[in-house]
Structure formats: structure tokens, C-alpha cells
Amino acid sequence: MNAAHGLPFIVALISGEIAIFTTMIKLTGKMKHTILLVFVTLPFAIFAQYGFWFKDKALRIDYLHSGDANKENYELVEFVKEKYWGGSKTILTDHRNYGNYKIEVRDLATGNLLYSRGYSTLFNEWQATAEAENISATFYESALVPYPRIPVKIFFFSRNDQLEWERKFLLHYNPDKTSTSKHKDHNYRTFKVHKSGKPSEKLDIVMIPEGYTKKEMKKFLQDCNRFKEYLLNCPPYDQVKDKINIWGVKAASEESGTDIPGKEVYKNTLLNTTFNTFGSERYLTTADMRTVRDVASNKPYDQIVILVNHTRYGGGGFYNFYTIASSDNARSKFLLQHEFGHGFAGLGDEYYTSDVAVEDYHPVDKEPWEPNITTLVNFESKWKDMVHDTVPIPTPAEETYKNCIGVFEGGGYMEKGVYRPYMDCTMKTPKPDNFCPVCQQAILDMIKTYSK
Numbered sequence: 001m002n003a004a005h006g007l008p009f010i011v012a013l014i015s016g017e018i019a020i021f022t023t024m025i026k027l028t029g030k031m032k033h034t035i036l037l038v039f040v041t042l043p044f045a046i047f048a049q050y051g052f053w054f055k056d057k058a059l060r061i062d063y064l065h066s067g068d069a070n071k072e073n074y075e076l077v078e079f080v081k082e083k084y085w086g087g088s089k090t091i092l093t094d095h096r097n098y099g100n101y102k103i104e105v106r107d108l109a110t111g112n113l114l115y116s117r118g119y120s121t122l123f124n125e126w127q128a129t130a131e132a133e134n135i136s137a138t139f140y141e142s143a144l145v146p147y148p149r150i151p152v153k154i155f156f157f158s159r160n161d162q163l164e165w166e167r168k169f170l171l172h173y174n175p176d177k178t179s180t181s182k183h184k185d186h187n188y189r190t191f192k193v194h195k196s197g198k199p200s201e202k203l204d205i206v207m208i209p210e211g212y213t214k215k216e217m218k219k220f221l222q223d224c225n226r227f228k229e230y231l232l233n234c235p236p237y238d239q240v241k242d243k244i245n246i247w248g249v250k251a252a253s254e255e256s257g258t259d260i261p262g263k264e265v266y267k268n269t270l271l272n273t274t275f276n277t278f279g280s281e282r283y284l285t286t287a288d289m290r291t292v293r294d295v296a297s298n299k300p301y302d303q304i305v306i307l308v309n310h311t312r313y314g315g316g317g318f319y320n321f322y323t324i325a326s327s328d329n330a331r332s333k334f335l336l337q338h339e340f341g342h343g344f345a346g347l348g349d350e351y352y353t354s355d356v357a358v359e360d361y362h363p364v365d366k367e368p369w370e371p372n373i374t375t376l377v378n379f380e381s382k383w384k385d386m387v388h389d390t391v392p393i394p395t396p397a398e399e400t401y402k403n404c405i406g407v408f409e410g411g412g413y414m415e416k417g418v419y420r421p422y423m424d425c426t427m428k429t430p431k432p433d434n435f436c437p438v439c440q441q442a443i444l445d446m447i448k449t450y451s452k
Contacts, residue, residue: 050089053107053114054146058082059180060293061103061145061154061171065123066138072123074156074169077140079180080293085146086204086300091449092116092146098346098369099319100124101158102165103143108151108172115145118346118369119320122277122285128361129278142289148175163366186294193224193246194232199300202245203344203450206301208292210271210324211309214252223307223327224248230333231340234433236440243451247299258284258308270295271306273324275314284314284324292322302450303344305336317342334432341427345446347439348373350411350420350428364417371442372427373411374419383421383438397423405437 060080066073092115094102099118106113123139126132145154156169172178196202207227209220224246232241255267259274262281271291277283286292286306296304306324308314315325315335323343325335341347348362348370362368367378374382379393386405387393395406402423411420411428420428422436435443 050092053150054148056085057147058085058144059147059173061143062290063141064138065121065141066136067127068136069127069132072158072168076171079173079178081147081180081182082297084297084300086199086302087146088450089200094118101156103145104155104157105145105148106153106155108153114152117320119143120318121321122287122318125278139287140289142293148173163369186297188295188298189250190299191221191248191250193228193248195245196242197245199245201452202243203303203447204301205244205246205303205305206296206299207246207248207305207307208295209251209309210273210306211253211255211257211267211269213254213256216256216309217250217252220250220307221248227307227336230336234337235435236444240444240447243447247301249295249298251295257310260312273306273308275312277316282314283316284308284326285316286324305340315339319343319346331430334426334430337426337432341439345443346370347427347442348412350425352410352413352415362412362414362418368412372421372439374407375417376407376419386438394419
């Protein structure tokens with residue numbers, strides 16, 4: 001029997017996944033080559049799947065997210081067609097279930113899932129503030145997906161009180177009919193900070209400046225190179241330098257620095273960043289996502305890092321949204337590593353003694369989605385398999401267990417009921433290059449989502 005009849009196969013593209021069907025009747029040397037051909041061909045089938053559904057561009061959805069502690073509302077602002085798609089072309093659907101929000105793109109005709117990603121924003125934290133109990137607020141937000149070739153439905157989800165996904169917003173998009181903007185007036189010069197390969201095969205980080213004037217662009221370039229060293233020489237990133245690209249965008253502000261409302265300091269800057277977010281002196285953020293996206297869109301990217309030209313300690317990180325840090329503080333190295341842990345890997349804060357703006361952020365009767373904290377409600381889904389049999393659960397904070405993976409009480413801004421995996425970590429105390437084994441594994445696992 002010849003190979004053509006001995007091993008017929010079908011490659012099926014179903015709901016974002018590949019299914020391989022084979023029928024083996026007789027195994028010969030020639031047929032072994034045929035089997036090998038099936039698996040060699042598989043990556044090309046996945047790539048063709050992306051090309052069938054999407055163009056090599058990005059669709060940006062800008063929207064308003066408003067509400068208070070108990071309710072929320074979405075409202076479309078505009079669709080924007082961007083020049084680059086920097087994300088993976090083989091891993092299109094999100095299996096990690098991270099983030100406070102989720103976006104899904106589905107084929108309008110069949111309902112098949114084509115793309116999904118989880119993410120977090122300032123709005124979720126706003127809902128946990130005391131102020132949100134009494135007033136409503138509106139935040140400008142933005143989500144990025146591959147640009148569809150076919151009509152699609154775009155779903156937005158939020159987590160409910162049970163931390164389960166609840167659909168909140170639905171949009172229809174037809175690439176041939178739906179009104180779509182192009183921001184041609186935001187073209188900035190770019191530069192390479194670290195390049196290891198094609199954007200579709202690497203984790204792409206774009207660094208954008210805030211509070212750097214035209215005369216300070218040389219400083220921004222130097223700061224980007226310094227921050228590159230902070231990140232790429234930090235374990236475990238030092239193991240995967242060849243899987244990361246870093247770009248810079250020369251986008252100047254009219255004035256240096258950033259706003260410090262507590263000291264009545266206000267600056268005319270491009271990204272409209274500010275300290276004192278939600279009343280916290282060190283919390284440095286921006287709500288101007290339209291400008292952030294416009295600047296970042298000058299290069300393919302997966303992650304946005306905003307460097308703020310200031311000496312004051314401060315920053316923030318939002319999963320799959322952006323990371324922000326002041327450039328010239330004595331602890332800027334720690335700031336970048338810690339906040340990028342939030343923004344890139346979805347890591348939760350492990351400290352519980354500092355003042356924060358949010359209240360009761362993690363309900364102790366629900367398992368948090370962050371990979372490095374647990375309430376023990378569903379510990380099997382976290383790092384339980386990394387805990388040695390001789391280590392008690394929960395684990396006492398004693399010298400015996402100082403260098404052991406365990407379950408130590410205190411984390412997620414809460415002294416009781418939330419647990420962390422190590423006695424100390426960069427996600428707990430301001431020590432750079434100090435990610436615990438569980439956080440390091442979470443970072444390495446996330447790298448696989450974006451790189452080959």
C-alpha cells in the first residue's frame with residue numbers, strides 16, 4: 001500500500017485550535033516520513049489560520065468605562081486601524097484566565113472564538129476605593145486585537161462578585177463597512193533598544209517617554225538603555241534575552257516632569273501622567289490611554305512601558321495594559337521590575353503593611369486570579385505542586401523555611417486570609433533582582449505566550 005493511501009490526514013481549524021486526524025493502516029519507512037511531514041507542516045497550518053482570519057495590522061477599540069463601586073458601563077468612542085500587530089500569530093486564545101477584564105473576538109457567521117486576551121485597568125481599582133461608594137467616574141480605556149478580515153463580534157467581559165466572567169459589552173465590526181479612524185498625525189521617530197528577532201516571534205516591549213522635552217531626548221535614549229539592563233539582567237529575564245525585543249519612541253513633551261497634585265505642581269506633558277492617583281502619593285499613572293496608544297503604535301508591541309522623567313519614587317502596573325515608573329529615583333531598578341511584574345506577568349502585590357487606596361481588594365472566600373497569591377480556596381490551581389512534602393501549609397514565617405517555597409500568610413494588601421509563596425520577593429519588598437521561584441516560573445510561562 002502506498003503512503004498516500006496508508007496515511008490520509010486532515011488538518012482542521014476549529015475555534016482557534018488545530019485538530020489533526022490520522023488513519024494508520026500499515027507503518028513503513030516511507031510512511032514514517034509522511035508522519036513527520038504532518039508535524040513539520042503543523043506550524044504553517046497555524047500561521048495560515050491567522051492569515052485567514054486577520055491581517056498583519058491591529059484594530060484598536062477606544063471606549064469609555066464608567067461606574068462606581070457597584071455598577072459599570074461601557075461606551076464606544078472609536079475604532080482605530082493601527083499599522084502594526086506585534087502579538088503572536090500562533091497563540092491567539094488566552095488560556096491563563098488572568099486579568100479583571102477580558103476581550104473576545106468571534107466570527108460573526110459561526111460564533112467561533114478567534115482571539116481572546118485578559119487585561120486589567122485603573123477602573124477595577126477605582127471600584128475598590130472608598131470614594132467609589134459615593135460617586136461615579138469615567139475612564140478612557142483601549143483594547144488591541146488583530147485586524148479582522150471578516151465580520152466579527154467583539155465581546156467585553158468583567159469579573160463579577162464571584163470572580164466569574166460576565167459579559168458587559170458587545171460590538172460588531174465589519175472591516176468593509178464599519179467606520180474606522182487612522183491617526184496619521186502621531187508619527188514619531190523610533191529606535192532599537194534591544195532586538196532579537198521578528199516581532200511576531202518575540203515579546204515586544206515599547207518604551208515611551210513622559211515629561212522629556214525635545215532637548216531631553218538624548219537622556220530618554222540613555223534611560224531606555226539603563227532600564228533595558230535593569231530588566232534583561234534580572235532573573236529570570238536574563239535566561240530569555242533572545243526572546244525579547246525592546247523599542248523606544250521619541251515623543252517629546254512641552255515641559256519636563258509630571259503632575260504632583262499634592263504639591264500643586266502641574267506640567268504640560270504628552271501623556272498627562274500624575275502622582276497622587278486615588279490619593280496615594282507614590283501612585284503614578286495616566287488615564288490618557290488614547291495618547292498612550294497613539295505613541296506606542298509607532299512600533300509593533302505587546303507591552304507598553306512608560307518612563308516618567310522624574311526623581312520622585314512612584315509607578316504602577318496593569319496587566320496587559322501598561323507599566324509606568326519614574327526614571328531617576330534611587331529605587332527605579334526595583335520599580336521597573338516590580339511594576340513590570342504586574343503589567344506583563346499578572347503578578348499580584350505580596351505586601352500587606354503599606355497604605356494603599358483600595359479596600360478589601362481580594363475576597364478571602366474566592367481564589368484570586370494572580371498566579372503568586374492564594375486564599376487556599378483553590379490552591380491546586382496555583383503553586384501547590386512546587387511545595388515540598390515536608391513544608392506545612394500554611395507555612396510559619398520561621399528561619400527554617402526562609403528559602404523554601406511555601407504558603408506564607410500576608411499578601412494582596414491583606415495581613416490575614418491571603419498567602420504568598422515565599423518569605424521575601426521583589427513583589428513584596430523593594431529589593432531588585434529578587435523574584436521568588438514561583439514568580440520566576442510565572443514570568444517564564446508568560447514569555448512562551450509571545451515568543452518561540
